[in-house]
Amino acid sequence: MTYVGIIITFVFINNFILSQFMGLCPFIGVSKNVESAVGMGFAVTFVMSIAALATWAIQNLILVPLHIEFLQTITFILMIAALVQFVEMFVQKSSPSLYKALGIYLPLITTNCAVLGIALIAVRSNYNALESFVAGISAGLGFLLAIVLMSTIREKLDSEWIPKPFRGTPIAFITGGLMALAFMAFDKALLNNLIG
Amino acid sequence: MISRVIYAFLSVGILGGLLGLALAYASKIFAVKKDKRITDLEEILPGANCGACGYPGCSGYAEAIVNEGAEMTLCAPGGADVASKVGEIMGVTVEVSGEKMVAQIHCHGTRDTSKVKYDYKGINDCNAMHSSFGGDKSCPYGCLGLGSCIKVCPVDAISKTDAGYLNIDKDKCIACGKCINVCPTGVIKMIPYSAKTIVACNSKDKGGIVRKYCSVGCIGCKMCEKKSPDGGFKVENFLAYIDYSAEGSRTEAIEACPAKCIKNLDEAQ
Amino acid sequence: MSDELKLSISSSPQIHSPQSTAKIMWLVVAALVPAGVWGVYIFGLRALLVIAVSVAASLAAEYIMTIVFKSGNTLFDGSAFVTGLLVGYNMPPEVPLYVCAAASVFAIIVVKWTFGGLGANWMNPALAGRVFVFFSWTSGMSKWTMPRILADAVSSASPDTVSGATPLGFVKTNLMNFTGTSSGPIDFLTSQGYPVHSYLDLFLGKIPGCIGEVSALLILIGGIFLILIKIVNWEIPVFYIGSFALLTWIFGGLNFGNGFFSGDPLFHVLTGGLMLGAIFMATDMVTSPVTRKGMIIYAIGCGFLTFLIRSYGSFPEGVSLAIILMNIFVPLINRLTQPVKFGRLPKEKKND
Amino acid sequence: MKGLKTFQRGGIHPKGRKELTNTKKIVKADIPETLIVPFSQHLGAPAEVAVAAGDEVKEGMVIGKPSGFISAAIHSPVDGKIKEIKDIFLANGMKSKAAVIEKSEGFVPVEKKTQDWNNKTPEELTGIIKDSGIVGMGGATFPVNVKVSIPKGEKAEYLIVNGVECEPYLSADHRLMLERTSEIIEGLRILKKIVNPEKVAIGIEINKPDAIEAIRKKAAEEGFELDVIPLKLKYPQGDEKQLIKAVSGREVPSGGLPIAVGCVVINAGTVNAIYEAVVLEKPLYERVVSVSGNGIKNPGNYLTRVGTPVSALIEACGGTNGTPAKIVVGGPMMGFTIYDTETPVAKGTSGILVLTEKEVNAEKRTSCLSCGKCIGVCPMGLNPTKMFKFIDHSDYSGAMDIGLMDCKECGCCAYTCPAHIPLVQGMRLGKKMARKKVS
Amino acid sequence: MTDMLKIGGRLALICAVAALCLGAVNAVTEPKIDAARVEKLQNALAQVSPGGTIGEEVLVDDAVVESYYKLDDNGKTIGYILNLKGSGYGGDLIILAGFLSDGTLYNTVLMEDDETPGLGKEAEKASYMKKYLGFSGSNIPSAKSQLDQTEADAISGASITFTGIGKALEAGSVYVTEMEGK
Amino acid sequence: MFKEFSKGLIKENPVFVLALGLCPALGVTSKVVNALGMGAGVIFVLIGSNIFVSLLKNFIPDKVRIPAYIVIIASFVTVVEMMMEAFLPSLYDALGVFVPLIVVNCVILGRAEAFANKNGVGASILDALGMGIGFTLALVVIAFVREVLGSGSITLIGMGSWDGVIKIPGLYESPIRVFSLAAGALLVMGYLKALLAWSTDRKAVKK
Ligand SMILES: Cc1cc2nc3c(=O)[nH]c(=O)nc-3n(C[C@H](O)[C@H](O)[C@H](O)COP(=O)(O)O)c2cc1C
Ligand SMILES: Cc1cc2nc3c(=O)[nH]c(=O)nc-3n(C[C@H](O)[C@H](O)[C@H](O)COP(=O)(O)O)c2cc1C
Ligand SMILES: Cc1cc2nc3c(=O)[nH]c(=O)nc-3n(C[C@H](O)[C@H](O)[C@H](O)COP(=O)(O)O)c2cc1C
Ligand SMILES: Cc1cc2nc3c(=O)[nH]c(=O)nc-3n(C[C@H](O)[C@H](O)[C@H](O)CO)c2cc1C
Ligand code: SF4
Ligand code: SF4
Ligand code: SF4
Numbered sequence A: 001m002t003y004v005g006i007i008i009t010f011v012f013i014n015n016f017i018l019s020q021f022m023g024l025c026p027f028i029g030v031s032k033n034v035e036s037a038v039g040m041g042f043a044v045t046f047v048m049s050i051a052a053l054a055t056w057a058i059q060n061l062i063l064v065p066l067h068i069e070f071l072q073t074i075t076f077i078l079m080i081a082a083l084v085q086f087v088e089m090f091v092q093k094s095s096p097s098l099y100k101a102l103g104i105y106l107p108l109i110t111t112n113c114a115v116l117g118i119a120l121i122a123v124r125s126n127y128n129a130l131e132s133f134v135a136g137i138s139a140g141l142g143f144l145l146a147i148v149l150m151s152t153i154r155e156k157l158d159s160e161w162i163p164k165p166f167r168g169t170p171i172a173f174i175t176g177g178l179m180a181l182a183f184m185a186f187d188k189a190l191l192n193n194l195i196g
Numbered sequence B: 001m002i003s004r005v006i007y008a009f010l011s012v013g014i015l016g017g018l019l020g021l022a023l024a025y026a027s028k029i030f031a032v033k034k035d036k037r038i039t040d041l042e043e044i045l046p047g048a049n050c051g052a053c054g055y056p057g058c059s060g061y062a063e064a065i066v067n068e069g070a071e072m073t074l075c076a077p078g079g080a081d082v083a084s085k086v087g088e089i090m091g092v093t094v095e096v097s098g099e100k101m102v103a104q105i106h107c108h109g110t111r112d113t114s115k116v117k118y119d120y121k122g123i124n125d126c127n128a129m130h131s132s133f134g135g136d137k138s139c140p141y142g143c144l145g146l147g148s149c150i151k152v153c154p155v156d157a158i159s160k161t162d163a164g165y166l167n168i169d170k171d172k173c174i175a176c177g178k179c180i181n182v183c184p185t186g187v188i189k190m191i192p193y194s195a196k197t198i199v200a201c202n203s204k205d206k207g208g209i210v211r212k213y214c215s216v217g218c219i220g221c222k223m224c225e226k227k228s229p230d231g232g233f234k235v236e237n238f239l240a241y242i243d244y245s246a247e248g249s250r251t252e253a254i255e256a257c258p259a260k261c262i263k264n265l266d267e268a269q
Numbered sequence C: 001m002s003d004e005l006k007l008s009i010s011s012s013p014q015i016h017s018p019q020s021t022a023k024i025m026w027l028v029v030a031a032l033v034p035a036g037v038w039g040v041y042i043f044g045l046r047a048l049l050v051i052a053v054s055v056a057a058s059l060a061a062e063y064i065m066t067i068v069f070k071s072g073n074t075l076f077d078g079s080a081f082v083t084g085l086l087v088g089y090n091m092p093p094e095v096p097l098y099v100c101a102a103a104s105v106f107a108i109i110v111v112k113w114t115f116g117g118l119g120a121n122w123m124n125p126a127l128a129g130r131v132f133v134f135f136s137w138t139s140g141m142s143k144w145t146m147p148r149i150l151a152d153a154v155s156s157a158s159p160d161t162v163s164g165a166t167p168l169g170f171v172k173t174n175l176m177n178f179t180g181t182s183s184g185p186i187d188f189l190t191s192q193g194y195p196v197h198s199y200l201d202l203f204l205g206k207i208p209g210c211i212g213e214v215s216a217l218l219i220l221i222g223g224i225f226l227i228l229i230k231i232v233n234w235e236i237p238v239f240y241i242g243s244f245a246l247l248t249w250i251f252g253g254l255n256f257g258n259g260f261f262s263g264d265p266l267f268h269v270l271t272g273g274l275m276l277g278a279i280f281m282a283t284d285m286v287t288s289p290v291t292r293k294g295m296i297i298y299a300i301g302c303g304f305l306t307f308l309i310r311s312y313g314s315f316p317e318g319v320s321l322a323i324i325l326m327n328i329f330v331p332l333i334n335r336l337t338q339p340v341k342f343g344r345l346p347k348e349k350k351n352d
Numbered sequence D: 001m002k003g004l005k006t007f008q009r010g011g012i013h014p015k016g017r018k019e020l021t022n023t024k025k026i027v028k029a030d031i032p033e034t035l036i037v038p039f040s041q042h043l044g045a046p047a048e049v050a051v052a053a054g055d056e057v058k059e060g061m062v063i064g065k066p067s068g069f070i071s072a073a074i075h076s077p078v079d080g081k082i083k084e085i086k087d088i089f090l091a092n093g094m095k096s097k098a099a100v101i102e103k104s105e106g107f108v109p110v111e112k113k114t115q116d117w118n119n120k121t122p123e124e125l126t127g128i129i130k131d132s133g134i135v136g137m138g139g140a141t142f143p144v145n146v147k148v149s150i151p152k153g154e155k156a157e158y159l160i161v162n163g164v165e166c167e168p169y170l171s172a173d174h175r176l177m178l179e180r181t182s183e184i185i186e187g188l189r190i191l192k193k194i195v196n197p198e199k200v201a202i203g204i205e206i207n208k209p210d211a212i213e214a215i216r217k218k219a220a221e222e223g224f225e226l227d228v229i230p231l232k233l234k235y236p237q238g239d240e241k242q243l244i245k246a247v248s249g250r251e252v253p254s255g256g257l258p259i260a261v262g263c264v265v266i267n268a269g270t271v272n273a274i275y276e277a278v279v280l281e282k283p284l285y286e287r288v289v290s291v292s293g294n295g296i297k298n299p300g301n302y303l304t305r306v307g308t309p310v311s312a313l314i315e316a317c318g319g320t321n322g323t324p325a326k327i328v329v330g331g332p333m334m335g336f337t338i339y340d341t342e343t344p345v346a347k348g349t350s351g352i353l354v355l356t357e358k359e360v361n362a363e364k365r366t367s368c369l370s371c372g373k374c375i376g377v378c379p380m381g382l383n384p385t386k387m388f389k390f391i392d393h394s395d396y397s398g399a400m401d402i403g404l405m406d407c408k409e410c411g412c413c414a415y416t417c418p419a420h421i422p423l424v425q426g427m428r429l430g431k432k433m434a435r436k437k438v439s
Numbered sequence E: 001m002t003d004m005l006k007i008g009g010r011l012a013l014i015c016a017v018a019a020l021c022l023g024a025v026n027a028v029t030e031p032k033i034d035a036a037r038v039e040k041l042q043n044a045l046a047q048v049s050p051g052g053t054i055g056e057e058v059l060v061d062d063a064v065v066e067s068y069y070k071l072d073d074n075g076k077t078i079g080y081i082l083n084l085k086g087s088g089y090g091g092d093l094i095i096l097a098g099f100l101s102d103g104t105l106y107n108t109v110l111m112e113d114d115e116t117p118g119l120g121k122e123a124e125k126a127s128y129m130k131k132y133l134g135f136s137g138s139n140i141p142s143a144k145s146q147l148d149q150t151e152a153d154a155i156s157g158a159s160i161t162f163t164g165i166g167k168a169l170e171a172g173s174v175y176v177t178e179m180e181g182k
Numbered sequence F: 001m002f003k004e005f006s007k008g009l010i011k012e013n014p015v016f017v018l019a020l021g022l023c024p025a026l027g028v029t030s031k032v033v034n035a036l037g038m039g040a041g042v043i044f045v046l047i048g049s050n051i052f053v054s055l056l057k058n059f060i061p062d063k064v065r066i067p068a069y070i071v072i073i074a075s076f077v078t079v080v081e082m083m084m085e086a087f088l089p090s091l092y093d094a095l096g097v098f099v100p101l102i103v104v105n106c107v108i109l110g111r112a113e114a115f116a117n118k119n120g121v122g123a124s125i126l127d128a129l130g131m132g133i134g135f136t137l138a139l140v141v142i143a144f145v146r147e148v149l150g151s152g153s154i155t156l157i158g159m160g161s162w163d164g165v166i167k168i169p170g171l172y173e174s175p176i177r178v179f180s181l182a183a184g185a186l187l188v189m190g191y192l193k194a195l196l197a198w199s200t201d202r203k204a205v206k207k
């Protein structure tokens, strides 16, 4: 698949949130206001792109040559966890203001399925290093798009009188559901028609 | 087969070791001191984020205690319990005074019992209505009943009774004072949690005037004073006040009040 | 105690323009009536039944929700009526009745009242309802009937090429297997023996399609009426249709193996419910941006997405999906297009 | 209509209804037996009560002294006796102290003689204005002596007279410009001496062609250099920011004063009051009030003593027609409803309207449709629906952040809103609560 | 420094032990997994094969055909089984199809897909794939209009899948005839 | 002790109340049987990892706590994965990528962090069991609603000649397909949560 195809696929068609069910916890949890959604979105994009690259290296430089693919999960997640922690420490030291903005989300990212998800999907799709990286960025951007749109809608909803039982996460899920309904406009066939 | 197990053992072990070393090293060079007391405080504060302390939420207060030396007794919802725990963490003993207070609305008048001046058309908000001639009730002291306090109460302690006046559930109230702050008429006042009675009127007008506009208002007749010799009641400015520190039964005064504006709180709920 | 006559006290302004929500809604209903009457005329009473069931389901759902949420009676503000009517207009005439009822119920209960009723929803209820049933019962939502007034043309055409497809759907699905050359959709329809192949038929509405979408003419008249009485802003329909037509003209020919700038915007504008969508649905005030600039961005977005889905997507039309997709962006657009405050103009030079 | 000046953004066109009164000559209203004179008739600190119950007072005597920099003196409108000092509600719903004055029997107003003012310095003239208790009569009742004292470092290029009178129903300024043309020109001479502007202009909406003509003619006759600018019909053109924009193309910065763009705006009626204060030595205790509305039997313009209860003035017009829906003090767009017709006329009272249901067009409020009409008509470029929603959810600082304090409460948004949402009341509530929080 | 070594060492130990255990489990499960995979493929091959012995898998470089198996009946090639890749509604479709040597489709199964349950997923059923059997080349249906009314109704709402499979099979059939022609 | 177990069922239900582990809760719930399978996998991993974390809590250095926990978790997940692929291949196919994603199921790491590293083995097992069953319960409820509405059927574990599918007449022929898709999953989740909020609110009022 071309790079354009990868981008369109992961941003729109297989949007991690709206069609793949990955990364829902932060999507619901951190979308209450636009600022934190943007912060989370960029943090996830950053980690996803690096993770996709790093796990590609593990897969192709260690696991495959040694025929120990069954250790995929454990090595990938180990890598991701360390990576996230590393990034967290680095940011905390080098830019306290950025840390204030992003820091609280970074630990959440370790347990965000989207990161491991993109690593596994990139490997299963036999992407090369650059493709994995692009897939990581695109999937991150797809997440960013979804969470930012979600947060703008939730901010609008903050100024309505939502019926009480629906306030908070229930309405967020329903909003996400309606978004997913609309995103069904983007399907594989559309991609195939578009880029042949 | 065996060789793969060995590879697995070695490679993952090495990977783990390297990452562990890197992280350990990184945590050293990137070390940032964070006062542990703040996290400890955050844990013991109730987490209601009600703002009664005057800081942006519980964690803001925690930071303020450590960094700015803020008072340790400001958390109303937590009360004495939390204050002493805060003291423990900060290494001082905190004097905590008094028992838990709760807010109560000192008016049981409704638009059926009190005279209405005009036909209000506008936002359902006490402050908005109060801007127009002090509200549509002829009584300038009473509760306007549009529920601005209900809206601000962080714990939903205030609700409308079937009779039409508002009541505060003393078990829910965390004494954050938001309702008192928002209420334009000053009809909400704090009373001790253990209080069993209130004077459900706030009118400081003379009895004759009160009679004209409200059928359940305090007329300042001093009947309650007479019926509670232990000093439980005091009338000032034509309005009866309860001295909650004075012991004694209040049933007689409740019975005697001609305006029936002294209420037993348990019944009022 | 309040028996004497009291003067009303209200905040300024003390007078008000004659508009009101209910008036707006009922005027929209009035503007929609001609297109619906035409639909019933050409598709028969079954179409009327579909509309009636949609409206009834919508009103019933609204009524139930006002009771559940203990809000005042809102049946007569007309908004549920408009939603129901538009659901009905967006259904094929032969749709199973449970499908259109489900669309209305979904629209009112899930899309509108879950968020708090009129004005609180962020997605167009009628369209969300339509998309919901479309994805749920795809085949039931793609059974088309030829208009009665085309009976002659149909009987002369070979029956299996026209087993009830809309012109747009026909062109799109059959183009996949098409190997000849064709200058454009109208030419293609003619060459395949499809009974409708003149712009005039498309414009007047002598085509199969959803009940309310077929007559571009009557929709246009209703729309102009609403624009004139300032209920609908002209920006949204004009920029929606305009950007869509432009894109179609530039890229639309590619599907036929022709070059750029050879598309047929007229065909695409007159088919597939674009008119109904652009004039009556994209303009729903609740779910469109509030400022002029925002409306224009939104309308162009609708135009682009409609083009994208129509030309490349798996579904023949793209209007409903495009609009609800853009609905998602409306809060963001509103954030980015705040009005410019008075007093931002730099101070003039003192000595000029 | 083309080519006429106006402001650009927003604005509305409510029905003018000027025909009810704009041909009615100003007549003197009977002075009632009892007058109620509030001590707070202006923007700023209430005047300090300078009399006590039982005191005898004379027409024009100071009964309230200014109590701060922004404050104004209050004068007795009649000869009589102070019956009591009590708390009353003003038309705007606020409490104020007021003197209840019983007119002495056989009181006849004194005829004033003209004085020569040409040898007075600007400072002396400002002093006279201050002592006469002149406040802006265009609605804001801002003490005029403060307004005309140009701060150091600023220069007034434009002195703009506000003859717009954009509020429906009202025609008091219109009649003043017609009937007191030379007085207004003389008043302008005084002002010109105080303010020392480069240009003097008067903006008048073209629904008052006779006033435009009269002023133009008189100024030419008297050789007074005056730019008479006819303006397109649009509410709220009379608001000073909009007027400055229309006349000079300048935009007063948010939170700034007109002087920041070199302008001073004075209402036409105020100019007349300045004339009376300086030339006739008559403090401000009398003004022209338009009494109008379909609920009034004989609408008209009345020269009314401050302190006259609304009921007395309505009586003077032959009473009401049927049951009124609202009694409004001021114009229909900015004015206040009252419930008690004993409310007195004050210095800023430009009109008394008795409105019927049909004129009011009140309907049930529904939820906001996000139609954006309120945004389109807001002359200040604000987002009323968003501010209202913030306020509705008690987020006052959210509303402040998007410009709540710039809101003029002109009412364009609420007038237009198809959902009949009381937007202006929301803005007021928001400002009130925001202040409450701050203090 | 020792602190760091302790941290690194302990993490390494945990990792290594974990890997060791996994290696052990893998040693047990892997043969089973492989066997199951082979069995599945064998079953499918047998199902679509018109007869003969199934040869080695030959990988090819083609847009649609991924690989083929020659079917040999005593030295005579009676047909081929092709591993085809088509494109459906939800992504790629992996199809195993047995052709006679004249390109006629003998039998076919859908091995992998990401289609919608109730619509495209129906193609995993033999009854769905029946519509293609017995045709060759461009006669293999790939549009609704090539079916009669009842059959067309059966795929209503899933014609993208139908077209995708049909097109892939057609390409497979053409590939077979070309191979034979050479 | 019982409290450790029971709290996970409703009061601190990981999915409905703590809003953790949402992805599998929505990703694999188009059929009841998948929910059961996923639940079983999660229970196994939860118990295993809780035991080991609480055993090793003093051995694991604080600085590499998270990587260490996650390695432990990942090991159990891999065991589940390999076992499932070997012995239950059809379930493995149905659950797809969500099996390895159990690793990042926030519930598990959450429990390791919040409970097992502070408590003894016994309590940790009970906690894991409660949370795991609570998780499974939530998944089954979601799957039940989604499958009934979206497919018109209820798929349980097949036995012998019975394929495990209960068909619901009427709905089975024309199900509301959206509920078996992503959009429907989110909607169902939203309404179930609202229902829970409403009922707890009502209970509170009654008291
Ligand atoms: C606090 C305050 C100070 C003011 N100071 C001045 C001033 O120094 N000079 C001036 O020309 N106007 C001054 N103004 C008057 C305003 O320019 C304006 O005329 C007044 O607010 C009424 O305008 P409006 O009716 O358009 O609201 C002041 C107003 C306020 C509220
Ligand atoms: C919405 C609005 C409308 C106004 N309309 C008029 C008007 O029609 N005529 C007028 O003289 N002043 C009007 N004003 C008051 C002017 O802004 C300004 O205060 C006045 O012209 C200053 O003159 P003054 O201080 O002499 O009153 C209006 C103010 C507002 C906020
Ligand atoms: C939720 C959903 C799932 C769909 N899944 C499939 C599918 O699996 N296979 C397919 O060919 N088309 C699928 N479609 C595409 C549409 O049904 C498409 O309109 C249809 O295939 C073409 O229409 P027709 O078959 O009625 O001619 C799906 C559509 C929707 C809305
Ligand atoms: C111009 C106009 C267009 C409308 N279009 C729609 C529509 O497309 N769909 C709909 O459900 N309601 C529509 N309504 C009705 C109403 O706005 C809708 O019920 C609200 O979205 C419900 O909150 C429309 C109303 C107006 C005034
Ligand atoms: S107590 Fe105060 S805030 Fe509450 S309803 Fe009464 S007047 Fe309003
Ligand atoms: S708002 Fe009032 S009633 Fe509510 S908790 Fe605070 S003090 Fe108590
Ligand atoms: S009242 Fe305020 S918000 Fe409304 S139009 Fe006027 S200035 Fe704008």
Ligand code: SF4
Residues within 6 Å of the ligand: D367, D368, D369, D370, D371, D372, D373, D374, D375, D384, D385, D413, D416, D417, D418, D419, D420, D421, D423
């Ligand atoms: S005019 Fe009224 S309905 Fe329209 S956006 Fe403004 S507040 Fe909402």
Ligand code: FES
Residues within 6 Å of the ligand: A021, A022, A023, A024, A025, A026, A111, A112, A113, A114, F020, F021, F022, F023, F024, F104, F105, F106
């Ligand atoms: S389970 Fe996926 S992010 Fe939490």
